[in-house]
Amino acid sequence: CPWFAARGCLRSDRLSSQGITILGSTGSIGVSTLDVLARHPDTYHVVALSGHSNVMRLAEQCRQHGAKYAVISDAAKAGELKKAMDQIKCTSEILAGKDALRTVAGMDETEVVMAAIVGAAGLEPTLHAVQAGKRLLLANKESMVIAGELFRKAAAEHSSVIIPVDSEHNALFQVLPGHFNDGLESAGVEQLILTASGGPFLHRTREELKNITPTQACNHPNWDMGRKISVDSATLMNKGLEVIEARWLFNARPDQIDVLVHPQSIVHSMVAYRDGSVLAQLGMPDMRTPIAHALSWPERIEAGVKRLNLAEVHKLEFYPPDLDSFPGLGLAFQVLEAGGNAPVIFNAANEVAVDAFLQERIEFLQIPTVVSAALEACETGKLNGLDEVLEFDRLARAETSRIINMKKVS
Numbered sequence: 001c002p003w004f005a006a007r008g009c010l011r012s013d014r015l016s017s018q019g020i021t022i023l024g025s026t027g028s029i030g031v032s033t034l035d036v037l038a039r040h041p042d043t044y045h046v047v048a049l050s051g052h053s054n055v056m057r058l059a060e061q062c063r064q065h066g067a068k069y070a071v072i073s074d075a076a077k078a079g080e081l082k083k084a085m086d087q088i089k090c091t092s093e094i095l096a097g098k099d100a101l102r103t104v105a106g107m108d109e110t111e112v113v114m115a116a117i118v119g120a121a122g123l124e125p126t127l128h129a130v131q132a133g134k135r136l137l138l139a140n141k142e143s144m145v146i147a148g149e150l151f152r153k154a155a156a157e158h159s160s161v162i163i164p165v166d167s168e169h170n171a172l173f174q175v176l177p178g179h180f181n182d183g184l185e186s187a188g189v190e191q192l193i194l195t196a197s198g199g200p201f202l203h204r205t206r207e208e209l210k211n212i213t214p215t216q217a218c219n220h221p222n223w224d225m226g227r228k229i230s231v232d233s234a235t236l237m238n239k240g241l242e243v244i245e246a247r248w249l250f251n252a253r254p255d256q257i258d259v260l261v262h263p264q265s266i267v268h269s270m271v272a273y274r275d276g277s278v279l280a281q282l283g284m285p286d287m288r289t290p291i292a293h294a295l296s297w298p299e300r301i302e303a304g305v306k307r308l309n310l311a312e313v314h315k316l317e318f319y320p321p322d323l324d325s326f327p328g329l330g331l332a333f334q335v336l337e338a339g340g341n342a343p344v345i346f347n348a349a350n351e352v353a354v355d356a357f358l359q360e361r362i363e364f365l366q367i368p369t370v371v372s373a374a375l376e377a378c379e380t381g382k383l384n385g386l387d388e389v390l391e392f393d394r395l396a397r398a399e400t401s402r403i404i405n406m407k408k409v410s
């Protein structure tokens with residue numbers, strides 16, 4: 001099965017440099033990816049970069065990295081991008097709109113796609129990259145959460161290799177044996193243990209989570225990330241999404257996935273084997289490590305990351321997650337058991353709720369309550385194909401907005 005092609009068969013004994021397209025280059029993962037690429041100018045070149053609203057940053061990135069195409073996914077901003085590019089004498093060709101993302105993800109010049117758009121907005125171009133047989137570096141976890149089955153099928157059909165960039169899943173990928181895709185059990189795996197930092201509100205009670213502001217929620221102790229994933233980390237919804245992501249990436253049953261809170265974010269995840277061995281991947285909390293690993297696998301390249309010195313870290317702690325203060329994680333396990341369209345509703349409702357929280361329209365503690373209400377209100381059922389994913393996503397967003405507007409949650 002080419003889902004994760006047999007290890008060792010992809011050695012890059014190649015002389016020409018690889019063409020990379022970054023979907024969402026203006027975000028946190030996009031910026032880190034460009035930082036790694038700039039360290040290896042002979043090995044990689046940039047084909048296309050995309051951004052949604054930050055035209056100045058997109059223009060600067062295109063000029064600095066010599067991108068052939070500059071994609072502005074919000075077509076209304078194309079004029080603004082043109083002006084910004086003219087100002088700095090950037091000559092990349094401008095493409096605009098959602099379809100342009102698919103175009104650059106699937107074009108011949110692109111060999112590798114970094115999927116770094118946030119949310120379900122990344123689904124179509126990311127899936128298209130797989131259908132076009134590209135090597136996919138997957139940061140955009142929401143796509144895998146809502147359409148995991150479609151990704152598995154497309155990767156097998158089109159010989160696409162998907163390498164996880166999410167630090168936990170990249171860690172699991174590093175410590176799993178090459179034949180894990182034949183089944184975790186036959187590979188001797190008992191459990192995938194995802195670590196969670198616990199976010200900025202670790203050890204707080206529900207009472208202490210009242211009146212949390214967006215600024216406080218986005219102030220993560222270990223990681224510097226986009227606002228949506230920062231809030232998800234604070235609610236532990238991020239870990240919930242990652243549990244579902246792991247189910248699809250590693251073909252795992254829900255009972256084979258566990259979560260352990262590890263505040264230092266040094267152990268990025270672990271695999272527990274039948275013989276009692278537990279294998280972990282460790283490193284500094286810096287996304288350039290999993291990005292560099294995904295880019296160069298099965299080889300290793302310099303990532304510009306500070307080396308881990310355990311003598312300086314002193315202690316590594318582990319705790320069970322507090323599902324009382326952070327009910328979003330428990331909800332994710334229920335959604336995983338329910339299957340079908342439940343993950344689509346879960347993800348869409350969370351995206352809408354996080355947005356409402358960032359706009360100070362709902363409170364921090366209401367995020368999981370809104371998601372739970374949306375799961376109850378929306379009809380659950382089977383999921384067949386991309387059109388249905390998109391339709392359930394649309395319906396769940398509308399229902400969640402209605403729930404928020406009617407202030408139907410406490």
Ligand code: NAD
Pocket residue numbers: 023024025026027028029030050051052053054073115116117118119121122139140141142165166167223224225226227228229287
């Ligand atoms: P970010 O908010 O910093 O960047 C998001 C990118 O997506 C930007 O380039 C933005 O222009 C683009 N974008 C936003 N809305 C869009 C839309 N409607 N259409 C097209 N493009 C759009 O987010 P991030 O922190 O870089 O995260 C990106 C993805 O990677 C997320 O799925 C996140 O869960 C995942 N991830 C991030 C980290 C991290 O450390 N930042 C770690 C693991 C996984």
Ligand code: MG
Pocket residue numbers: 166167168242
């Ligand atoms: Mg993660």
